[in-house]
Amino acid sequence: MKLLSLIALCAITSAHEITQLKVPLYADPRRAAELSCHFQMDDQRLHSVKWYRDMNEIFRYNPSQKPPIRLFNVSGIMVQGGDCQADSCMVRVMPPPVATRAAYSCEVSTEGPKFQIARQTKHMTVVAMPDKDPVIIGAPKLVKPGEQMLLNCTSDFSLPPSEINWFIDNELQKPEAWQRTEYSIPQAGGLRASWRILRVRVPTNASGALRIRCEALLQVEPPVVRDAVSIITVYSRTQLSKYVSSKGISLAGISANMCLIAIIWTFKDISRFVSL
Numbered sequence: 001m002k003l004l005s006l007i008a009l010c011a012i013t014s015a016h017e018i019t020q021l022k023v024p025l026y027a028d029p030r031r032a033a034e035l036s037c038h039f040q041m042d043d044q045r046l047h048s049v050k051w052y053r054d055m056n057e058i059f060r061y062n063p064s065q066k067p068p069i070r071l072f073n074v075s076g077i078m079v080q081g082g083d084c085q086a087d088s089c090m091v092r093v094m095p096p097p098v099a100t101r102a103a104y105s106c107e108v109s110t111e112g113p114k115f116q117i118a119r120q121t122k123h124m125t126v127v128a129m130p131d132k133d134p135v136i137i138g139a140p141k142l143v144k145p146g147e148q149m150l151l152n153c154t155s156d157f158s159l160p161p162s163e164i165n166w167f168i169d170n171e172l173q174k175p176e177a178w179q180r181t182e183y184s185i186p187q188a189g190g191l192r193a194s195w196r197i198l199r200v201r202v203p204t205n206a207s208g209a210l211r212i213r214c215e216a217l218l219q220v221e222p223p224v225v226r227d228a229v230s231i232i233t234v235y236s237r238t239q240l241s242k243y244v245s246s247k248g249i250s251l252a253g254i255s256a257n258m259c260l261i262a263i264i265w266t267f268k269d270i271s272r273f274v275s276l
């Protein structure tokens with residue numbers, strides 16, 4: 001008896017179903033996203049297909065009404081239109097220009113007297129990936145130990161905007177209060193560029209080269225990272241002595257002369273001493 005009722009229940013619930021719900025995981029805020037819902041009616045008659053964004057109905061297809069398609073809340077999230085067949089409904093949605101995650105649901109209901117409902121939900125996140133790597137401005141080719149540098153790293157436009165991190169020889173540089181990531185005004189689709197300043201003093205014992213890396217991090221799941229690297233050569237000892245060599249010679253000359261004078265003086269003193 002129990003088995004029979006279970007079979008009967010299965011027969012009812014599988015009478016019509018959503019076979020495929022296509023909602024892109026990510027949507028670019030500059031382009032309309034296409035969402036589609038495929039269903040199977042078996043021997044039931046279709047009453048309506050509804051699309052929801054979170055709790056709000058945005059689209060309704062009712063084949064027995066004129067016009068059969070109605071769009072709701074067009075200004076809020078900009079449902080651009082849709083198209084339905086006997087076994088599918090497609091909607092075009094212009095995502096809002098903010099990095100948000102929303103639930104899109106498709107609801108397929110049958111004609112009376114049963115009015116059964118099949119429903120499926122998937123999430124879509126609005127995101128715009130950067131097209132280019134970030135750019136480091138202000139990095140000299142050569143630096144002297146003790147010298148100061150002011151670097152600026154600017155990322156490409158993205159949504160959400162990138163967080164900028166600086167690394168010197170793979171070590172994360174903690175930002176000072178005035179060196180936080182800053183953002184440009186938003187472009188179409190809400191995309192922003194970001195930049196961050198890094199002030200570095202080349203350590204006095206530095207030698208070889210400094211590997212400066214700037215990372216533009218997009219906080220999405222999974223995170224997206226683009227980076228840029230600048231290799232800055234530090235003047236070595238030999239380069240330093242070459243650099244100051246002309247001054248060095250004359251300095252050496254002066255000190256040699258002074259030394260000679262000192263010796264002459266001492267000699268004079270000694271001879272005076274001896275003569276006494």
Ligand SMILES: *[C@@H]1O[C@H](CO)[C@@H](O)[C@H](O)[C@H]1NC(C)=O
Pocket residue numbers: 053056057073076077
């Ligand atoms: C329109 O959409 C916005 C954003 O999703 C929502 O806050 C608002 O309640 C909606 N209005 C209606 C009438 O559904």
Ligand SMILES: *[C@@H]1O[C@H](CO)[C@@H](O)[C@H](O)[C@H]1NC(C)=O
Pocket residue numbers: 137152153154195197
């Ligand atoms: C960093 O560079 C960007 C452009 O690449 C510029 O808009 C911004 O003003 C610069 N920041 C500073 C503090 O110089």
